[in-house]
Amino acid sequence: MHWWKQTQGVRVFAALSAVAVIAGAVVMGAGNATAAPGTWTQTDVNNATTAGVNYIDSQCALNPDGHCGSSFPFSETGMALVAYSVEQGGVGGFANMPPAHQAHVKAAIHYLLVNQRLLPNL
16 A cells, blocks of 8 residues: 555654654754753754754755655655744745755755645645
C-alpha cells in the first residue's frame, strides 16, 4: 500500500511527529546552555531555533526534487516550510534567509505545487 492511501489518522500522526522532530532539534541545539528553566534569553531561543532550522535544512538538501524527509514527504516538507518561516520572523523574512535556505524553500514549494494534483484526496 502506498503512503498516500493510508488513513487520515496516520497523516495526522506524521504531522505531529514532524513537529516533535522540529522541537527536538531546537532543544538539542540548546543542549549545552547553562541557563535554568525560565531564564532563557531571546538570544538563546534564536540560537536554538537557528540550529534546529539548520538541521532541517541539511535533511531537505538530501532530496534533489525539493521534498524534505522520507516517510511522509508532504507533511515533512510542509513542516519544514513552517520552521523556515519561524526562523526568519514570518512574512517578509525570505529575503533575509541564507541563499541555500532560499533555494530549498523554493524547491520545497515547487515540489508541493507540482505533486499536489498527482495524489488522490489532496
